[in-house]
Amino acid sequence: MARQPADFYRTKGLDVMTNLLQAHPDIDGVFAENDEMALGAIKALGAKAGKSVQVVGFDGTPDGLKAVQEGTLYASVAQQPKELGRIAVENALRAAEDEKTEETVKVPVKVVTKENVAGFGG
Numbered sequence: 001m002a003r004q005p006a007d008f009y010r011t012k013g014l015d016v017m018t019n020l021l022q023a024h025p026d027i028d029g030v031f032a033e034n035d036e037m038a039l040g041a042i043k044a045l046g047a048k049a050g051k052s053v054q055v056v057g058f059d060g061t062p063d064g065l066k067a068v069q070e071g072t073l074y075a076s077v078a079q080q081p082k083e084l085g086r087i088a089v090e091n092a093l094r095a096a097e098d099e100k101t102e103e104t105v106k107v108p109v110k111v112v113t114k115e116n117v118a119g120f121g122g
Helices: 010-023 035-048 062-070 081-096
Strands: 029-031 054-059 075-078 110-112
Touching (some): 010 035, 035 054, 054 062
């Protein structure tokens, strides 16, 4: 296992993946903390992406969903902005009424794969 930051940029994701491939040519999986870095890794992987190397991103962005549909991105973990907003407003109203709110609030995410990407507008 190897880690290297790409600062959430696609071009840095490409550079990092290129470097990692030199040190680890037999890599078979990549997890990127956002779709932009995952898409950069896919570009560096070329024909390996979606075939011998599975790449997973995070965010469920339009470009990420397109890559899932095309099969180069194995999956993206999609956040739910409407749910994030709803929960944020509920907690803001509670705070405004001096009601107790949780310090950490978890919002469910959904894993988007080729099998269910159509339901995400991909």
